[in-house]
Amino acid sequence: MPLVEILPETHKVEITLLYGTNNNFTGERVYDFAKCYLHTDAEKLLTRAVEIAAELSFKIRIYDAFRPSEAQWALWKHSPDPDFLANPNIGSPHSRGVAVDVTLLDYNGQKLDMGTDFDEFSELSHHGNPEISKVAKTNRMLLLGIMTAAGWDFFKNEWWHYQLFNSKGYQLLSDKDLKVPMMLSTKHKKGPCK
Numbered sequence: 001m002p003l004v005e006i007l008p009e010t011h012k013v014e015i016t017l018l019y020g021t022n023n024n025f026t027g028e029r030v031y032d033f034a035k036c037y038l039h040t041d042a043e044k045l046l047t048r049a050v051e052i053a054a055e056l057s058f059k060i061r062i063y064d065a066f067r068p069s070e071a072q073w074a075l076w077k078h079s080p081d082p083d084f085l086a087n088p089n090i091g092s093p094h095s096r097g098v099a100v101d102v103t104l105l106d107y108n109g110q111k112l113d114m115g116t117d118f119d120e121f122s123e124l125s126h127h128g129n130p131e132i133s134k135v136a137k138t139n140r141m142l143l144l145g146i147m148t149a150a151g152w153d154f155f156k157n158e159w160w161h162y163q164l165f166n167s168k169g170y171q172l173l174s175d176k177d178l179k180v181p182m183m184l185s186t187k188h189k190k191g192p193c194k
Contacts, residue, residue, distance in 0.1 A: 003066055003097050003173070004043045006036040011043075012050050014061040014105060018118065019071065025119045026078045030071050031182045037066035039097035042164055046100060049150035053104065056146070061111065063101040063118045063160060067094035068175035070183050083157055084121045093167035095174075100152075101160045104143050112139040118160050126157050 008015055018024040020034025038046060046060075053060050067075075072088040072095050079085060086092035093099035101119075104112045115132030116124045123129060127140060140159045147154065152162035164170070175183045 002039050002041075003037040003178070004040055006038055006043065006046065006062065006065060011046065012054070012059070013046070014059060014109075016061055016063060017065075018063050019067070019075075025121065026075065030074050032184045033180065033182050035178075035180070035182055036062055037097060037178075038100060039066075039164075039170060041170075042098045042100065045151045045164070049102075049147055049152065052146045052149055056142075057107045058112075058142075058146070059105040059107075059109070061103050061105050063103070064094060065100045066097040066173070067092060067099075068178070068182055069095045069172055070175050071095075079121065081121055084119075084125075091168075091172040093163040093170075095172050096167055096170035097173060098167045098170050099161060099163035101158075102143070102147070102162065103160060104139065104146070112142075114139055114143070114159055116159070125159055127154065127159055 006013065006015065015036045017031065017034040017036060019030035022029055024030065050060055069088060072086065072092045076085055076088050103114060103118065106112060113136050115129070115136030124132060127144065143159065144154060147162045153165045155161040155163065175181045
């Protein structure tokens with residue numbers, strides 16, 4: 001399997017997988033057993049981004065990484081918004097293990113102001129939105145600089161989302177592809193929106 005587990009101890013990141021909690025836009029846990037995985041190609045770029053951030057006295061917090069296809073269906077069924085979520089019929093870079101949702105922490109471990117929370121589905125979340133504060137703009141550009149210098153592509157509608165440039169060339173993966181499933185409940189079955 002091309003996925004590697006990302007751990008705070010091995011990758012020097014903070015991991016806060018919000019889909020493993022009720023504190024996400026669905027209001028429910030999406031992952032029964034939240035684990036942070038990335039494709040080995042994406043893991044290399046994450047390692048470089050962590051190094052660049054550390055040189056500037058920042059740390060990376062991960063909100064989401066590999067997302068099983070079943071989880072993409074759960075998110076889409078809740079909010080089928082193509083401006084912020086990939087249609088699971090096409091597949092998300094997250095479900096290929098080649099996307100990561102991140103923010104920056106300062107040397108005290110405090111989250112930098114990015115103008116919105118993670119997963120705010122509004123135009124305020126777009127890169128370069130002129131309606132956020134100067135501090136938030138600066139912080140977004142700092143994150144963008146770190147991630148793109150490390151080799152990541154970005155999604156213009158979400159300041160937190162970064163992916164490999166050739167993400168569609170990677171295979172979609174499901175929960176069944178994991179040695180230890182992240183999702184056990186029947187509420188996450190694949191299927192069309194109703």
